Amino acid sequence: AQSVTQLGSHVSVSEGALVLLRCNYSSSVPPYLFWYVQYPNQGLQLLLKYTSAATLVKGINGFEAEFKKSETSFHLTKPSAHMSDAAEYFCAVSEAPSNTGKLIFGQGTTLQVKP
Amino acid sequence: DAGITQSPRHKVTETGTPVTLRCHQTENHRYMYWYRQDPGHGLRLIHYSYGVKDTDKGEVSDGYSVSRSKTEDFLLTLESATSSQTSVYFCAISQSGSTDTQYFGPGTRLTVL
Numbered sequence: 001a002q003s004v005t006q007l008g009s010h011v012s013v014s015e016g017a018l019v020l021l022r023c024n025y026s027s028s029v030p031p032y033l034f035w036y037v038q039y040p041n042q043g044l045q046l047l048l049k050y051t052s053a054a055t056l057v058k059g060i061n062g063f064e065a066e067f068k069k070s071e072t073s074f075h076l077t078k079p080s081a082h083m084s085d086a087a088e089y090f091c092a093v094s095e096a097p098s099n100t101g102k103l104i105f106g107q108g109t110t111l112q113v114k115p
Numbered sequence: 116d117a118g119i120t121q122s123p124r125h126k127v128t129e130t131g132t133p134v135t136l137r138c139h140q141t142e143n144h145r146y147m148y149w150y151r152q153d154p155g156h157g158l159r160l161i162h163y164s165y166g167v168k169d170t171d172k173g174e175v176s177d178g179y180s181v182s183r184s185k186t187e188d189f190l191l192t193l194e195s196a197t198s199s200q201t202s203v204y205f206c207a208i209s210q211s212g213s214t215d216t217q218y219f220g221p222g223t224r225l226t227v228l
Binding site: 004006009032036041042043044045046049051090092094099100101102103104105106107108 | 119146148150155156157158159160163165171173174205207209211212213214215216217218219220221222
């Protein structure tokens with residue numbers, strides 16, 4: 001069975017510092033991997049996705065993630081945090097080559113950005 | 116923004132009453148999904164639909180049913196609401212499943228007393 005683990009339910013960084021949000025997955029078949037962001041009282045918005053093309057994926061708002069098969073990881077990074085990055089972030093996995101698009105989400109990581 | 120609306124946005128109900136949540140899309144996307152969001156659990160799939168009258172269960176489907184009689188509408192019904200179903204419910208849509216981006220609605224906050 002697939003699963004996703006996000007290490008750290010809360011991460012706090014200073015404005016301008018590196019953001020690193022960790023995601024590890026478990027899947028018996030090649031996965032598709034996603035990062036979503038949720039701002040307070042809103043729905044989720046896609047940041048980026050890995051679909052077996054380039055292992056380094058660039059997303060919106062300066063975020064990127066690297067797929068590492070040997071480590072079963074898909075960590076999210078941003079070189080310099082901005083106050084507007086404060087939100088909850090979710091990693092998700094979908095089985096390939098399934099065409100249903102069903103997603104398994106991690107527990108979420110709340111990012112706090114301090115001035 | 117993808118055209119997805121959810122109604123109602125907030126609802127308070129009592130244990131044992133039936134509740135129906137509606138998701139409406141204007142994008143003509145084939146796939147629609149219902150998730151619930153609970154602290155410490157992220158989002159969990161309840162049911163999904165891959166076409167009109169075509170639905171299937173997700174990982175937390177017990178106590179929920181769904182219907183899709185039109186492309187644009189996906190209804191989630193709690194036949195007899197329980198306090199454990201207090202949650203925030205999100206609808207999502209995608210054009211063709213697979214790796215397509217899922218677009219999420221604004222959510223419905225349901226409280227069962």
